[in-house]
Amino acid sequence: MQKEYSGKPVFSGIAIGKISIYHKKESVVKREKIDDAEAEIKRYHAASDEAKKQLGELHDKALKEVGEANAAVFEVHQMMLDDLDYQESVENIIRTQGVNAEFAVATTGDNFSEMFANMDDEYMRGRAADVKDISNRVVGILNGAGAGGFTATEPSILVADDLAPSETVQLDKSLVLSFVTKGGSTNSHTAILARTMNIPALIGVDFNEEGLEGRLGIVDGYEGKFIIDPDEDVLTSYKEKKAEEDEKRRLLQELKGKPNITKDGHEINVYANIGSVKDIADVLTNDAGGIGLFRSEFLYLGCDDYPSEEDQFRAYKTVAENMAGKKVIIRTLDIGADKQVDYFHLDHEDNPAMGFRAIRICLKRPEIFKTQLRALYRASFYGNISIMFPMIISVDEVRKIKEIIKEVKAELDEEKLPYKDCELGIMVETPAAVWMSEELAKEVDFFSIGTNDLTQYTLACDRQNAKLEDFADSHHPAVLREIEYTIKNGHKGGAWVGICGELGADTSLTETFLRMGVDELSVSPSRVLAVRDAIRNTDLSVGQ
Ligand code: PEP
Ligand code: MG
DSSP states (O other), rough: OOOOEEEEEEOOOOOEEEEOOOBBBSOOOOOBBBBBHHHHHHHHHHHHHHHHHHHHHHHHHHHHHHOOHHHHHHHHHHHHHHOOOHHHHHHHHHHHHTTTTHHHHHHHHHOOOOOHTTOOHHHHHHHHHHHHHHHHHHHHHTTOOOTTTTTOSSEEEEESOOOHHHTTTTTOOOGGGEESSSSSEEEEEEEEHHHTTTOOOOEOOOOTTTOOOOOOOEEEEETTEEEEEEOOOHHHHHHHHHHHHHHHHHHHHGTTTOOOTTTTSSBBBEEEEEEHHHHHGHHHTTSSEEEEEEEEEHHTTTTTSOOOHHHHHHHHHHHHHHHTSEEEEOOOOOOOOTHHHHHHHHOSSSSSSSOOHHHHHHHHHHHHHHHHHHHHHHTTTSSSEEEEEESSSOHHHHHHHHHHHHHHHHHHHTTOOOOOOOOOEEEEOOOHHHTTHHHHHTTEEEEHHHHHHHHHHHTTTTTTTGGGTTTTTTTOHHHHHHHHHHHHHHTTTTTTEEEOSSSGOOSSSHHHHHHHOOEEEEEOGGGGGHHHHHHHOTTTOOOO
């Protein structure tokens, strides 16, 4: 029988397909007393063997898809499972405490990870996340959850409690038709990913996941409906709606190659936001004029250890080359808050959105920052790269950044490595940056207004908190006034000003932004043509 749930749409569109549940990889481990320690130890070894088998399969898959260097991690994981100290620790905990294998493995994983994290050697510190990872895998096998994740084999509607950025980054995107989550918020990274992928997504859906796997579902990203086992007539009507939608998308394609110009001749740039090198194809098919925001932290989220200068250089160079001279604005890493990476070993914080994140980490750990800057400058030689810094609150920070850049350039000169002088910009995403915008504009070439964080900090509404959906209103006059003020001051100080937060793609505000004098809007690739359409339908000479 048909069942319907409602939720908040974060990207419109219709999806029809099988439902597949995303299982969290980390499960809560309970400590349980057992009677037969030897049988429990046997159970542990069987799970460990199964984990090694899975890792072998992953290794072979990675070898084919991403090459030997990236596949090697799975061999390291297999070796860790064979480590005698690790095995002895698990067995000892089971025997001496008389507890279940899940608890013994999880405890061993925590202890070893802590031990690695406190070592002096950087390579060994990096192994802390690996040992946690293998322990999670074994625990998952022991408690029957498998290795977790998304197991769909055909394009499906992904249903989950919530998704962390580190989880979305590992998804096989070609298998996702839509996202439906219980948690989440409009500006969460899952929502941003849905917009990048041009697929409908609903958040705050209170579904009961029992028995949902494999059933037919419809996601209506216009009305915020999630329908399970649709009746025949409902299915037919949604198939028709989907065909109309495909036709509308086809019509927008006709705007390709046309300028982003208003009826009265005012032209601006429309660029695209990306999270990975793979998104370039979407940027090009949607005819964006450049990349206005490359969220470089996704390179860090996608691996188990700090990406090397070489790895980063290759990624940035590929983007620059593929964009063939068009502007590519790369934002330095914005780790912290909702984007956590184990190997950074960041302390737990009560208030991570206001915590040690983004540029603050870079300024306190310059070795990480310098590696990224070296990679960026080296890649700059191959295209038109601009560099942008997140979470700025003061002029002093920008000056410190410029000092570090000077050192990086001096190193490259000495090593005779070629680079270009990149345009430098900052994200204006804190109220402090807004109010200091006149001074900041004199220090940089451009501003890019991050309305996602600016809304959260201005309205004191955590962007991750689903309960605040009715309060975290990006259209709030306070946010709009800050945008206007920033554009005005940016221009006064000689900087051009764009918007790269999600609000930039909101076509109900395109005219407002144009009237404020915005120079660039950077939006999800799938929104480029819709924004172009809105610009071309605006006449600034009317209704002044
Ligand atoms: C923003 O804060 O508006 C922004 C574009 O950056 P992110 O969403 O990655 O924080
Ligand atoms: Mg931000």
